[in-house]
Amino acid sequence: xxxxxxxxxxxxxxxxxxxxxxxxxxxxxxxxxxxxxxxxxxxxxxxxxxxxxxxxxxxxxxxxxxxxxxxxxxxxxxxxxxxxxxxxxxxxxxxxxxxxxxxxxxxxxxxxxxxxxxxxxxxxxxxxxxxxxxxxxxxxxxxxxxxxxxxxxxxxxxxxxxxxxxxxxxxxxxxxxxxxxxxxxxxxxxxxxxxxxxxxxxxxxxxxxxxxxxxxxxxxxxxxxxxxxxxxxxxxxxxxxxxxxxxxxxxxxxxxxxxxxxxxxxxxxxxxxxxxxxxxxxxxxxxxxxxxxxxxxxxxxxxxxxxxxxxxxxxxxxxxxxxxxxxxxxxxxxxxxxxxxxxxxxxxxxxxxxxxxxxxxxxxxxxxxxxxxxxxxxxxxxxxxxxxxxxxxxxxxxxxxxxxxxxxxxxx
Numbered sequence: 252x253x254x255x256x257x258x259x260x261x262x263x264x265x266x267x268x269x270x271x272x273x274x275x276x277x278x279x280x281x282x283x284x285x286x287x288x289x290x291x292x293x294x295x296x297x298x299x300x301x302x303x304x305x306x307x308x309x310x311x312x313x314x315x316x317x318x319x320x321x322x323x324x325x326x327x328x329x330x331x332x333x334x335x336x337x338x339x340x341x342x343x344x345x346x347x348x349x350x351x352x353x354x355x356x357x358x359x360x361x362x363x364x365x366x367x368x369x370x371x372x373x374x375x376x377x378x379x380x381x382x383x384x385x386x387x388x389x390x391x392x393x394x395x396x397x398x399x400x401x402x403x404x405x406x407x408x409x410x411x412x413x414x415x416x417x418x419x420x421x422x423x424x425x426x427x428x429x430x431x432x433x434x435x436x437x438x439x440x441x442x443x444x445x446x447x448x449x450x451x452x453x454x455x456x457x458x459x460x461x462x463x464x465x466x467x468x469x470x471x472x473x474x475x476x477x478x479x480x481x482x483x484x485x486x487x488x489x490x491x492x493x494x495x496x497x498x499x500x501x502x503x504x505x506x507x508x509x510x511x512x513x514x515x516x517x518x519x520x521x522x523x524x525x526x527x528x529x530x531x532x533x534x535x536x537x538x539x540x541x542x543x544x545x546x547x548x549x550x551x552x553x554x555x556x557x558x559x560x561x562x563x564x565x566x567x568x569x570x571x572x573x574x575x576x577x578x579x580x581x582x583x584x585x586x587x588x589x590x591x592x593x594x595x596x597x598x599x600x601x602x603x604x605x606x607x608x609x610x611x612x613x614x615x616x617x618x619x620x621x622x623x624x625x626x627x628x629x630x631x632x633x634x635x636x637x638x639x640x641x642x643x644x645x646x647x648x649x650x651x652x653x654x655x656x657x658x659x660x661x662x663x
Contacts, residue, residue, distance in 0.1 A: 262620050262621045262622075262623070264294060264623050266620060267293055267294020267620055267622070267623075268293045268294055268617065268619075268620055269290055269293045269294040269295040270294040270295075271294075272290070272294070272295040272296070272355045272356065272447070273295070273296045273298070273353060273354050273355050273356070274287055274290050274291070274295045274296065274297040274298070274354070274355065274356045274357075274358065275298055275300060275347075275350055275351060275354045275356070275357045275358070276297050276298065276299045276300065276331065276358050277300045277347075277357065277358060277359040277360075277361075277371070278358050278359060278360040278388065279301070279302075279306045279307050279308065279360065280306070280307055280308050280360070280402070280432065281308065281323075281327065281403065281429050281432035281433060281436065282360055282388050282403075282431075282432040282433070282435050282436045282439070282463065283358045283359070283360040283388050283436065283439070284299075284306070284308070284327040284328055284436075285327055285432065285433055285436035285437075286358060286386075286388075286436040286437070286439045286440040286443070287299070287328075287331065287358055288326075288327050288328060288329065288330070288331070289440055290356070290440070290443075291329065291330035291331050292329075292330060292613055292622065292625075293620075293622070294620075294622075295356075296332075297330060297331040297332070298331070298332050298333075298334060298350060298634075298638055299328060299331040299332065299333045299334070299629070300334055300335075300336055300338075300347060300350075301333055301334070301335045301336075301631055301632065302335065302336075302337075302338075303335050303337060303631075303632075303656075303659050304631070305319050305335065305631035305632075306324060306328070308321065308323055308324050308327065309321055309324045309631070312324060315605060316604075316605045316606055317604050317605055317630070319630070319631055320602075320604065320605050320628070320630065322608075324628060325602065325605065325608065325627065325628040326610075326611055326628075327628075328628040328629070329610075329625050329626060329627055329628050330625060330626045331626075331628065331629060332629060332633070332634035332637065332638060333629035333630070333631060333632055333633050333634050333635075334346075334632055334634060334635045334638045334639070334658065334659075335631050335632035335635070335658065335659035336657065336658055336659075337656060337657050337658075338369055338371075339369070340655070340656070340657045341657075342651075342652055342655055342657035342658075343657040343658065344369070344370070346639070346642065346644075346652065346657065346658060347371070348379070349642040349643065350638070350642055351371075351376055351379070351380060351383065352379055352380055353641075353642075354380065354383060355382065355383070355384060355447070356383075356384045356386065356443055356447070357371075357376070357383060357384070357385050357386065358386050358388070358439070358443075359371060359385075359386070359387050359388070360387070360388040360389070361387075362389065362390070362398055362399075362400065363387075363389065363397060363398060364398055366387065372385075373385040373387075373457075373458035377456065377458075380456070381455060381456060382450060382454065382455065382456045383456040384443055384446045384447060384450065384456050384457060384459060385456070385457070385458045385459065386439055386442065386443050386446075386459040386461065387458070387459070387460050387461070388435060388436070388439050388461045388463065389401075389460060389461070389462050389463070390405070390406065390462070390463050390464060391462050391463070391464045391465070392460065392462035392464070392465050396464065401463060401464065402432075403425075403429040403430070403431045403432040404425050406431040406432075406435075406463045406464055406467050407425045407426060407430070407431050407467075408423070408425065409464055410431070410464060410467035410468045410470075410471050411468065411471045411472075411475075412425070412426065412430070412431070412467065412471055413425050415471070415475065415489075415493075415494060418489055418494040419493075419494045419495075419496060419498070420496065431463055431467050432463075434466070434467065434470065435461060435463045435466050435467065438461055438466055439459070439461040442459045442461055443459060446459050472488075474490060474493070475488050475489050475490050475493075475494075476488050477489055477490050477491075491543065491544070491546045491547070492543055492546045495546050495547050495550055497547070497550030497551060497553070497554055498546070498550065500579045501553060501554060501557045502554065502557065502558060503557050503558065503560060503561055503562045503564075503565055504558060504559065504560055504561045504562075505561045505562055506561075506562040506579060507562065507579035508557070508562050508565050508566055508569070508576055508577070508578065508579055509576060509577040509578070509579055510553070510557075510569065510574070510575070510576045511575050511576075512574060512575070513539070513575075514539070515538065515539060517573075517574055517575065518531075518536070518539075518542060519531045520572045520573070520574055521553070521569075521572070521574050522536075523572070524568050524569065524572050524574065525552075525553070525556035525557075526556065527552065527556065530552070535548055535549070536548075536549055562578065562579070566578060594614050595612050595614070596611060596612055596614050597609050597610075597611065597612070598610050598612050600625075600627075602627045602628075603627060604630060605627075610625065630662060631659065631662075632658070632659040632660070632661050632662075633661055633662070634661070635649075635653075635658055635659065635660070635661045636649065636661055639652065639658065
């Protein structure tokens with residue numbers, strides 16, 4: 252049975268949702284490669300254009316059996332082909348220009364001025380390819396920050412995300428997960444899909460600008476403007492239920508459990524299970540709005556009760572009462588979580604250069620397409636020969652490009 256649940260093993264790649272779509276991935280690190288990876292997973296032909304030394308994430312995201320193949324890189328860049336160019340050289344620019352002429356989607360995450368200097372902005376490229384979808388994932392949109400460099404941690408701190416941790420724990424800190432990069436990568440993917448859909452109707456491409464900072468600010472404020480949404484403000488900003496120090500996995504006698512009660516029915520059942528049936532008559536806890544306003548008191552009573560039993564005992568009681576709960580996982584225990592194992596998310600595969608590894612399968616299912624086996628992430632510039640040949644360079648021209656340093660020679 253295929254992952255998508257269809258009665259055949261794998262579909263013909265030509266049936267993939269994005270079959271026939273060519274993507275030029277001029278991005279590095281996480282935000283752009285993540286968006287491009289998803290397109291590649293669903294059949295797009297993604298060519299990854301790297302600098303001579305390769306994407307920075309090859310080198311800063313942990314060890315690997317071979318050089319420049321960190322775990323994060325191989326998870327973000329499967330199904331892609333790699334060519335390493337010197338975009339500042341005339342010959343390297345000619346190569347990328349030829350590739351763009353036959354490209355449907357260009358993904359780029361440089362700052363605006365370098366993009367313009369390299370003549371890779373939409374205004375420079377649209378005349379030669381009017382159907383091009385040009386997606387720039389910038390740190391900042393138009394305004395005083397427009398030309399500032401940005402990484403995930405910069406955006407987390409500037410957007411107020413790190414300040415939420417200060418409200419919660421007293422210490423500002425980043426979420427230890429590149430949440431801004433991955434979130435904005437999904438936003439960019441959504442925007443590109445809409446632009447492609449519009450192109451089907453109009454025949455014309457367009458420029459798509461996805462600023463990280465403003466998008467993350469919008470998400471933070473949509474969660475935490477709270478009563479300050481209104482003018483005059485009804486409360487200071489900050490959702491009390493989320494910034495309370497007790498809004499975390501709840502400690503038990505021997506560990507932690509994850510637990511949430513949003514509805515009255517769930518909260519009242521929890522009161523029964525905890526042995527506090529009269530709580531429902533307390534005006535602080537009798538309604539959803541009252542519990543939100545007195546979340547600190549509610550969480551304190553919950554925390555005290557949960558210390559009286561083990562995690563296993565609580566999970567059995569909570570599940571029997573149909574109260575939303577789950578075991579608390581560490582990074583190690585995720586590898587043996589029964590739901591993770593049942594989903595097929597983790598699969599041992601053989602990488603052609605890195606050997607045995609865990610691949611992360613796509614657990615989003617499309618009934619109309621069962622994806623083919625994955626093409627593993629490439630080494631730096633691995634696919635230069637094929638990419639250049641498709642762009643019209645014969646063997647002699649390819650040799651000249653390698654000799655000049657405009658294109659990194661693929662390793663054998």
